[in-house]
Amino acid sequence: MAKNSKVKKSDSIDWDYSVALESTDHISISQEYKLFIGGKFVKPLSKKYFNSINPSNEKILSKIASAGKADVNKAVLAAKSAYDTIWSKMDNAERGKYLYRIARLIQEKSRELAVIESLDGGKPIRESRDIDIPLAAAHFFYYAGWADKLDYAFPGSKVSSIGVAGQIIPWNFPLLMAAWKIAPALATGNTVVLKPAESTPLTALKLAEIIQESDLPPGVVNIITGDGATGELLVNNPNVDKIAFTGSTEVGKMIIKSIANSKKKYSLELGGKAANIICEDASIDQAVEGIINSIFFNQGHVCCAGSRLYVQESVSSQIISKLKNRMDHLILGDPLDKNTDIGAINSNEQLKKINMYLDIGKKEGGDFYQSNHTIPKKGYWCAPTLFTDTSQSHRIVQEEIFGPVLAIQTFRTIDEVIDKANNTPYGLSGGIWTDKGSKIFQVSKKMRAGVIWANTFNKFDPASPFGGYKESGIHREGGLEGLAPYVNFDNRTL
Amino acid sequence: MVYNTTIDQVGCKERVDRIFSRSIKKESKIWALNTVLSMIDLTTLEGRDSSGKVKQLCYKAAHLHDKHPGLPKVAAICVYPSMVAIAKKSLERTNIKTASVATGFPSGMTNLNSKIEEVKFVVEEGAEEVDMVISRGHFLSGELNYVSDEIAKVKTACGRAKLKVILETGELCTLDNVRKASELAMHSGADFIKTSTGKISESATPVVVLTMLEAIRDYFNNTGKKIGMKPAGGIGKSKLAIQYLVMVRETLGNDWLTPDLFRFGASSLANDVLMQIVKQDQGNYQSSNYFSLD
Numbered sequence: 001m002a003k004n005s006k007v008k009k010s011d012s013i014d015w016d017y018s019v020a021l022e023s024t025d026h027i028s029i030s031q032e033y034k035l036f037i038g039g040k041f042v043k044p045l046s047k048k049y050f051n052s053i054n055p056s057n058e059k060i061l062s063k064i065a066s067a068g069k070a071d072v073n074k075a076v077l078a079a080k081s082a083y084d085t086i087w088s089k090m091d092n093a094e095r096g097k098y099l100y101r102i103a104r105l106i107q108e109k110s111r112e113l114a115v116i117e118s119l120d121g122g123k124p125i126r127e128s129r130d131i132d133i134p135l136a137a138a139h140f141f142y143y144a145g146w147a148d149k150l151d152y153a154f155p156g157s158k159v160s161s162i163g164v165a166g167q168i169i170p171w172n173f174p175l176l177m178a179a180w181k182i183a184p185a186l187a188t189g190n191t192v193v194l195k196p197a198e199s200t201p202l203t204a205l206k207l208a209e210i211i212q213e214s215d216l217p218p219g220v221v222n223i224i225t226g227d228g229a230t231g232e233l234l235v236n237n238p239n240v241d242k243i244a245f246t247g248s249t250e251v252g253k254m255i256i257k258s259i260a261n262s263k264k265k266y267s268l269e270l271g272g273k274a275a276n277i278i279c280e281d282a283s284i285d286q287a288v289e290g291i292i293n294s295i296f297f298n299q300g301h302v303c304c305a306g307s308r309l310y311v312q313e314s315v316s317s318q319i320i321s322k323l324k325n326r327m328d329h330l331i332l333g334d335p336l337d338k339n340t341d342i343g344a345i346n347s348n349e350q351l352k353k354i355n356m357y358l359d360i361g362k363k364e365g366g367d368f369y370q371s372n373h374t375i376p377k378k379g380y381w382c383a384p385t386l387f388t389d390t391s392q393s394h395r396i397v398q399e400e401i402f403g404p405v406l407a408i409q410t411f412r413t414i415d416e417v418i419d420k421a422n423n424t425p426y427g428l429s430g431g432i433w434t435d436k437g438s439k440i441f442q443v444s445k446k447m448r449a450g451v452i453w454a455n456t457f458n459k460f461d462p463a464s465p466f467g468g469y470k471e472s473g474i475h476r477e478g479g480l481e482g483l484a485p486y487v488n489f490d491n492r493t494l
Numbered sequence: 495m496v497y498n499t500t501i502d503q504v505g506c507k508e509r510v511d512r513i514f515s516r517s518i519k520k521e522s523k524i525w526a527l528n529t530v531l532s533m534i535d536l537t538t539l540e541g542r543d544s545s546g547k548v549k550q551l552c553y554k555a556a557h558l559h560d561k562h563p564g565l566p567k568v569a570a571i572c573v574y575p576s577m578v579a580i581a582k583k584s585l586e587r588t589n590i591k592t593a594s595v596a597t598g599f600p601s602g603m604t605n606l607n608s609k610i611e612e613v614k615f616v617v618e619e620g621a622e623e624v625d626m627v628i629s630r631g632h633f634l635s636g637e638l639n640y641v642s643d644e645i646a647k648v649k650t651a652c653g654r655a656k657l658k659v660i661l662e663t664g665e666l667c668t669l670d671n672v673r674k675a676s677e678l679a680m681h682s683g684a685d686f687i688k689t690s691t692g693k694i695s696e697s698a699t700p701v702v703v704l705t706m707l708e709a710i711r712d713y714f715n716n717t718g719k720k721i722g723m724k725p726a727g728g729i730g731k732s733k734l735a736i737q738y739l740v741m742v743r744e745t746l747g748n749d750w751l752t753p754d755l756f757r758f759g760a761s762s763l764a765n766d767v768l769m770q771i772v773k774q775d776q777g778n779y780q781s782s783n784y785f786s787l788d
Contacts, residue, residue: 013748015525015739020517126515281498285708286505321715329744338517435500455502 017331020338022125027112029119029202032063035071035225036208038078039218045070050227052201055122056335056344056379064201067224072193072233075222079164079191080239082219087191088161096147099186101214103140106133106179109210113203117175118335120202122344122380123298125336135460136179139478142462143183146483150188153480159487161189162265163241166234169204170247171197171346172301172402178204180477181244182221188486190242191220195234198227199347235259242266244485246303248400249426249471267475267485269303269467271400272428275421276306276457277443279414280314282433286455288322291406294431294457296330296384300404301346303472304429306457308397309408310417316410320388327371327384334376342373342404345380354382354403361387361396366407392423400426414439418446427469431457450476499677501669501705510700513744514737523736527771530735530763531558532566533753535593535724537761538573539600539692545580548573550788552584559768559785562775568764569753570623574599575616582620593623593658597648600662600691602627606644613651624648625658627691630665633675641675642682649683658686658724658757661706664696669705676709686722692759697727703738707745720749726759732767735760 032049034041046068051060067075087095106113110133117128150159165185169177174196185192196204208223224230228251235243235255242265245255249270259266276294278287294306311319335343345351362368366387373383382403390397390407397407411417421430430449432440444452450468453459460466465476475485518526536555538547548571555568570591571581582592594616598604613624626648632640649657659679663672679687687706690697703725710721723742729735735758742750750756765785773779 013751015529015743015748015751016522017516017518017740018520018522020519130515281500283500283502283505284498286502286509289505289509338515435498435502455505456508 017339019334021334022115022118022129022336022338024115024119024336027115029062029116033065033201033205033225035065035067035075036205036211036221036223037071037075038222039212039216041208044068045074050198052120052199054119054379055199055346056376058378061120062202064225067195067226067230067233069233071224072230072237075193075224076164076166076234076237076239078219079193079222082217083161083163083191086217087220088189090189092150092189093148095186095189096144098214098216099140099144099147099183102210102216103137103144105210105214106137106140106207109206110134110137113175113206115336116206117203118343121171121174121200122335122346124340124343125338126340127298132173132176135462136176139176139179139183139462143187146184147187150483150487153483154489158490159188160490162486162488163190164239165190165192165242165244165486166237166240167192167194167244168231168234168247169194169196171200172298172303174200175203175207177246178207180246184477184482185244185486186220188483190486193222193224193234193240195224195226195231198225201225232258240264242486245269252473265485267477268473269477270428270471270473271426272303272305272468272472273308273398273400273424273426274304274306274429274431274449275308275310275417275424275447276431277411277417277421277433278309278311278315278319279432279434279436279439280312281435281439282315283435283455284315284318284322287433288319288326290431290433290455290457291319291323292326292330295406296327296342296404297458299343299345299382301350301402302458304451304458304466306429306431307401307406308421308424309406310411310420311408313410313412320386320408323386324369324371327386330371330373330384332373332375332381332383342384345382345403348380350402351380351382354401354405357396357399357401357403357405358385361390361394361405361407364390364394364396366390366394366396392420398424414443418443422446422448425471428467428472429453499670499673501673503669503701506669506701506704510704510741513704513741514700516737516740518736518740524771524774526736526739527732527767527774528566529739529751530732530758530767532569533757534568534764535570535572535726535757535759536568536764537571537692537726537759539595543574543577545577547788548577548580549584552581552590554786554788555585555590556588558764559772562768562772565768565771569757572625572759575612575619578616578619578621591622592620593625594619594621595625595691597626599625599627600693602629603631606647609644610647610651613648617651617653617655621655623656623658624652625660625688627660627662628675628679630662633666633671638678642678645679645682645684656685657683658688658722659684660688660691660726662691662694663689663698663702664694669701672702672705673709676706677713680709680713680721684721686724686757688724688726688759690727690759692727698725698729700737700741704741704745707742711746714746720755722755722757723750724757724759729758729760730762730766732763732770735763735767
């Protein structure tokens with residue numbers, strides 16, 4: 001009988017799932033990636049490179065070019081030239097065709113993209129295969145459909161494109177965020193310089209290959225890699241007309257400051273500390289599953305994660321004990337194993353930040369619970385964690401941790417929990433769990449958050465706008481609303 | 495503590511999908527296939543059942559596929575009351591249990607005294623397990639006390655025999671009702687709760703099974719008593735059966751992965767599992783002609 005599925009002498013059964021690894025035979029990752037400028041992969045003028053590693057085993061995956069000032073300038077000029085000469089003049093329906101083509105190519109290569117996403121970012125293959133990659137393709141399909149309908153998008157208004165969009169994306173959903181940025185920008189007639197995150201550039205570079213294959217005119221999309229300094233150069237480049245950024249609130253504020261004296265438009269999708277509210281009349285087991293999905297999805301590296309849990313006192317002990325039980329049944333390990341629920345933390349830097357917050361939480365006196373998982377020796381890992389008995393004044397309740405760490409508070413009345421939910425500088429998302437439809441409307445009307453899920457959490461659709469209130473950002477991505485940040489309103493009458 | 499039994503159908507389905515997306519391969523699959531075999535209640539419940547048919551089925555139960563040594567036997571044979579004595583005799587040199595349906599199976603539309611008499615009869619004939627049906631009409635019209643009393647009286651009539659309570663979930667309409675009926679049955683004396691008779695078109699569905707397993711888990715957490723579960727009807731393929739084992743493992747834990755606490759009510763499942771076991775061993779699928787019908 002097998003090593004990991006046996007009947008012990010004591011007659012107690014120990015059935016574990018055998019490893020079910022997704023194959024990596026079919027993927028290709030180059031040893032070195034250059035910058036994608038003007039439709040070609042070109043060596044960086046900076047002559048600098050950095051490594052992209054697999055966070056689950058710390059092995060180097062590829063050497064990545066680091067764009068310096070001259071490189072950024074070159075990319076922006078390529079985008080500007082493509083805008084002036086081709087893209088802004090192209091028939092809208094023609095532009096749409098390219099987007100459809102990119103969407104189909106993403107679907108065709110979905111398996112390879114999913115594996116690379118999991119290798120580079122540490123997320124479970126189940127999520128990259130079932131969520132990240134299909135949604136990325138769906139975004140291109142969705143905005144492809146808008147390309148020839150822009151005249152009808154905003155009744156009473158005529159819209160036109162802006163110019164060159166400088167786009168900076170985070171490491172938590174690398175390809176998906178690239179799709180969120182590129183698809184609406186192209187559909188509205190803008191050209192793009194995109195900078196993926198330093199720790200997860202590979203799928204964006206694969207997307208560059210797809211874009212080449214799609215015959216998109218050279219320079220319409222340029223993808224340049226590098227760290228925060230490269231991003232800063234892009235933000236400050238005078239030929240960039242619009243900045244779209246997804247990332248931390250801290251960096252978002254820096255961006256606003258640095259472009260304050262320019263005509264640049266901007267849209268920002270920043271941090272969050274979402275309140276997830278469980279009422280006593282909720283369907284308990286489904287709510288527990290919802291909590292799991294709200295905070296442990298993608299190791300908690302989700303800006304809209306439900307990181308503040310509010311449970312009505314009468315059901316709190318029941319919910320918390322069920323939650324702990326459910327956490328122990330999550331499978332932590334190799335991101336490429338099809339049974340893995342919790343993958344690796346994206347980078348050493350992020351792991352240090354999460355561990356810092358674990359220390360803060362323990363010092364603050366929250367009741368600490370961590371699931372009983374064996375942590376692999378190599379790589380960056382954090383077991384799912386709860387802090388119960390926390391309060392609004394705890395730092396782990398106030399600050400975005402961006403990891404699998406949940407801070408739990410109890411509440412007594414709906415008014416009380418709404419006040420607490422809104423008692424934060426953030427306002428990206430929220431959740432409400434109840435069997436009463438009227439309560440859903442009561443709470444969701446008063447919660448100051450851009451997205452509110454009722455009896456579910458972390459659901460995304462390209463047709464649904466996403467974005468924050470307060471310090472969680474400005475403007476929306478996705479849906480009709482997601483077109484607005486990429487257009488000028490020429491004669492707005494409404 | 496507030497206690498509520500509402501089930502969100504959409505959320506329940508999502509959890510099922512997540513459970514069913516587990517990939518069970520290699521050694522874990524072989525263990526699961528063998529375990530599924532040992533959990534089967536091999537069933538024949540037809541008006542045309544005869545002593546010959548029951549004898550053949552009983553032989554099959556103890557000799558699933560003798561060409562392949564080391565296979566477990568099924569857990570029980572499940573028959574109509576008139577066949578209990580024949581099944582009992584045919585199984586006497588095995589440790590396979592004899593189970594009988596009772597209480598006016600499958601509709602349960604008869605009076606309480608007849609039900610009790612029937613239960614006493616099958617126990618006297620040698621049934622070690624009794625599969626009763628609840629009165630769905632009374633349940634749906636809100637007469638929960640009636641349903642509870644009936645189960646309790648049947649339980650008393652069972653004596654030492656184990657009682658499996660069939661909820662016939664296909665007639666209960668909502669998952670809220672499934673949850674409510676599960677709790678009612680467990681609190682009234684059920685040793686097992688079972689989904690279906692197999693006599694109506696809707697039998698065990700994954701969301702129903704999950705809802706019942708969750709009810710069993712909560713009952714265990716509240717009382718410390720372990721209640722068994724038996725999905726019945728519509729489980730013909732080993733893949734689905736293995737997915738149910740995953741569901742049990744992730745809902746109730748490995749403790750429930752034993753024929754004492756989990757059964758499959760199925761007639762065609764055994765041969766599909768056998769086919770899979772032989773495939774794991776020999777690398778290719780055999781023709782169904784190599785596996786005996788009964």
